Amino acid sequence: MAALSADASAAARILAAIRDVPHGAVAGYGQIARRAGLPGRARMVARLLAGNDDPTLPWHRILRSDGRIAFPPASKGHREQARRLRAEGVVVANGRVRMPRSDHEDLDAALWGPEGA
DNA sequence: GAAATGACGCGTT
DNA sequence: GAACGCGCCATTT
Numbered sequence: 001m002a003a004l005s006a007d008a009s010a011a012a013r014i015l016a017a018i019r020d021v022p023h024g025a026v027a028g029y030g031q032i033a034r035r036a037g038l039p040g041r042a043r044m045v046a047r048l049l050a051g052n053d054d055p056t057l058p059w060h061r062i063l064r065s066d067g068r069i070a071f072p073p074a075s076k077g078h079r080e081q082a083r084r085l086r087a088e089g090v091v092v093a094n095g096r097v098r099m100p101r102s103d104h105e106d107l108d109a110a111l112w113g114p115e116g117a
Numbered sequence: 118g119a120a121a122t123g124a125c126g127c128g129t130t
Numbered sequence: 131g132a133a134c135g136c137g138c139c140a141t142t143t
Contacts, residue, residue, distance in 0.1 A: 006140060029125055042125045043139050050124055070124035
């Protein structure tokens with residue numbers, strides 16, 4: 001069958017990685033792509049979220065590498081995402097989220113699982 | 118097939 | 131920390 005996307009399996013892996021983010025945790029586009037086994041495809045993650053039809057997908061947990069919300073500060077999506085993050089206990093200040101710049105593999109676990117890991 | 122667009126990332130200023 | 135520029139990937143025109 002014709003491949004409407006670049007790689008259906010790749011998309012599935014990305015979605016799986018996003019779903020793998022626990023409640024109260026956040027991750028970056030590049031980080032998700034990397035976890036999905038697709039380094040450098042951060043934009044592909046964004047594209048999937050932009051066209052996601054899955055309301056159960058925790059898209060609000062996906063932020064930029066700087067820890068900032070991808071949407072413009074005046075955008076509705078930005079407000080929606082910030083609201084949802086706060087509802088999960090994530091501290092959002094000035095459209096910014098506490099994000100560890102040094103992603104050590106050991107600390108990486110803490111990023112994904114603040115409760116466990 | 119080339120140019121333009123987009124929920125990105127990183128280095129530099 | 132903010133602003134600017136360049137690079138990368140995938141889809142659309």
